[in-house]
Amino acid sequence: FAEVKDRIERWVEREIDHRMILRADDPLVAVLQNLGEPVYVLDSNPTAERIARLLFDVARDCGLAVSRVTVWETSSSSATYVGESH
Secondary structure, three states, X not given: OHHHHHHHHHHHHHHOOOOEEEEOOXXXXXXXXXXXXXXXXEOOOOOHHHHHHHHHHHHHHOOOOOOEEEXXXXXXXXXXXXXXXX
């Protein structure tokens, strides 16, 4: 858990925490960036499913042996991304 926290938590805090997560073609991207607001841009809609995939990819890129990532929107609503077997 310490390794996951060290690698992933720092990335989350640096890249997406307290940022507006928007699709690249959203007209608000340029407006918010011009205002100096923190924005994280994705190539697709920033759904919970897409964010789970993003975190999966980041964990894999950090060298973690991840098989799935679950993002909880509320205590009863979540989305899970399950990666391909290697």
